Structures are given as structure tokens and as C-alpha cells.
Amino acid sequence: MNFCYSKKYRLLHNFEFKNILFKKNRVITLFFNVFFIYNNLIFPRLGIIISKKVIRLSSDRNRIKRLLRESFRMNKKNIRFIDFVIFPKRILCNLNNNEIFKLLDDLWCRYAINN
Structure with a gap:
């Protein structure tokens, strides 16, 4: 079983993000917006x-990104x-x-x- 998180499992380009956001398939929860x-x-x-506007401290942003990547992996x-494109919300810092x-x-x- 391969548990790596290599480049092929990442969205890397701007057009990939725009394509997902344009389709508007989303799930909104208290803690995340998931497109x-x-x-x-x-x-x-x-x-x-x-964004820095949502989660101000870089340490919190990095911690949340690390946890998202690890859980996905x-x-x-x-x-x-x-x-998936995931937008964490501010409440997640708590x-x-x-x-x-x-x-x-x-x-x-x-x-x-x-499922």
C-alpha cells in the first residue's frame, strides 16, 4: 500500500483550481468549504x-494545511x-x-x- 503524497495527488495549477471552483459542486460545513x-x-x-484574512497566524495556517495533507494521505x-479544493474556516484554529x-x-x- 502506497501512503505517499506525491505531486500527482496535488492540484498544482491555477486552471485546475478555477475549474473546480467554477463547477460549484460544494459542501459547506461549520469548519470547511469543500469544492x-x-x-x-x-x-x-x-x-x-x-488566506491570511481568514487565519491570521502562519503557524495556524501551516498546522491546518499539514493536518489536511496528512489526513488525505x-x-x-x-x-x-x-x-477537492478545501477552504478551512477561522473556527478551525480553536x-x-x-x-x-x-x-x-x-x-x-x-x-x-x-458509499
């Missing part, structure tokens, strides 16, 4: 957008072939790492292959 589209690849991909084998992981596990369960 997604089904892709033609055989693996899911992740893009993260966190551990769950990608169970996720359908979808491209949670500890375990609480964030639990929220992310619930999020990935929505898009699990066996």
Missing part, C-alpha cells in the same frame, strides 16, 4: 486554500476519484489536532468508494 469535481484519473487530488485509498483529524475523517467518509 469538488469528479476527475478522469484513477486517484483523488487535493488543493488547499487558506492516510485516507486517499478509500476516496473516490475526485478533485480545535486541537485530534478534533481536526476526526472532522476530516468524517469528511472523507462522505466520499468513500464504498
Whole structure:
């Protein structure tokens, strides 16, 4: 089983982000805005957008990005072939790492292959 998070699992280009945001398939929760589209690849991909306006401290932004990437990396084998763009919300800063992981596990369960 391959748990790496290489470049092929990332959204890297501006046009990829714009394509997902333009389609307007989204899920809005208390902690995240998740935009997604089904892709033609055989693996899911992740893009993260966190602005300084939403989460002021760089340490908090980096911690949240790290947790998002790690959670995606551990769950990608169970996720359908979808491209995700995730916008974390400010309230996420108040949670500890375990609480964030639990929220992310619930999020990935929505898009699990066996659902």
C-alpha cells in the first residue's frame, strides 16, 4: 500500500483550481468549504486554500494545511476519484489536532468508494 503524497495527488495549477471552483459542486460545513469535481484519473487530488484574512497566524495556517495533507494521505485509498479544493474556516484554529483529524475523517467518509 502506497501512503505517499506525491505531486500527482496535488492540484498544482491555477486552471485546475478555477475549474473546480467554477463547477460549484460544494459542501459547506461549520469548519470547511469543500469544492469538488469528479476527475478522469484513477486517484483523488487535493488543493488547499487558506488566506491570511481568514487565519491570521502562519503557524495556524501551516498546522491546518499539514493536518489536511496528512489526513488525505492516510485516507486517499478509500476516496473516490475526485478533485477537492478545501477552504478551512477561522473556527478551525480553536480545535486541537485530534478534533481536526476526526472532522476530516468524517469528511472523507462522505466520499468513500464504498458509499
